Amino acid sequence: MGKSISRKGFLTSTTFLGMSSILPQIPIMEQNTVVEAxxxxxxxxxxxxxxxxxxxxxxxxxxVDKRHKGIETMSLLTEDIKPNDGIPVHKHSSEEELIFIEKGTGILTFGDEQYEVTSGSMALVPRTVWHGLQNKSNEMLRMVFGYTPSGFEDYFRAIGVKPGEPWKELTSEDWQQINNKFGVVYRD
Known part of the structure; x- marks a missing residue:
């Protein structure tokens, strides 16, 4: 008779259709774990x-982020993209990203291909895969997105300003340092 393995052991040691390299490592709670609302x-x-x-x-x-909500495994953000604006093509070295188009239409670059996206479209972007999003419409596009593990949300704190604060111009050296710190590379 073969070696016995627990359900948790089975779930954490197997792959689903060979996709373990792109799916985040999700901790599995013991059956009797109590989580407070x-x-x-x-x-x-x-x-x-x-x-x-x-x-x-x-x-x-x-x-949602680990700094304010204490969630270590994931973060959740939104971005409003103006007409004819977009997120340059880039890739992350340490995080998977889940993108959901809440409203609007656009063009999603995924690897070397481009896809039309509309309200309800979703993409799972594995780490190291090139991706970007362009709003080619006359309407605002709202993207809901998250990272696993959490932490990349600090990138936006590093490059952005709070509403009402003056814009801070970043030098090319500043950008390089911030991009290196957060493991993001932009395609030329």
């Missing part, structure tokens, strides 16, 4: 920490 984790639409990013004045809202 935390009302701070219920957010209203305007809740979150807002940053204005770059000369393009993109509005990024950090909704």
């Amino acid at each position: 935390n009302p701070d984790l219920i957010l209203d639409p305007d809740d979150g920490e807002v940053y204005i990013i770059g000369k393009r004045q993109a509005r990024v809202t950090i909704k």
Whole structure:
């Protein structure tokens, strides 16, 4: 008879259709673990920490992160992308990213391909995969996105300013240092 393995052991040691390299490592709770309901984790639409990013004045809202909500395994943010604006093509060295288009339409670069996205579209972006998003419409595009593990949300704190604060011009050396710190590379 073969060696016996627990359900937790099985789930943490197997792969699903060979996708273990792109799926985040999700901790599995023991069956008797008690988790307290935390009302701070219920957010209203305007809740979150807002940053204005770059000369393009993109509005990024950090909704869930390890700094304020104590969530280590994931973060959740929103970004409003103005018409004819977008997120340059880039890749992350340490995080998977989940992108959900809440409203609007755009063009998602994923690897070397481009895809039309509309409200309800979603993409799971494994670490090291090139991706970017362009709003080619006349309407605002709202992207809901998150990272696992959490931590990359600090990038937006480093490059953005709070609403009403003057924009801080970053030098190319500043950008290089911040990008290196957070493991992000932009495609030329």
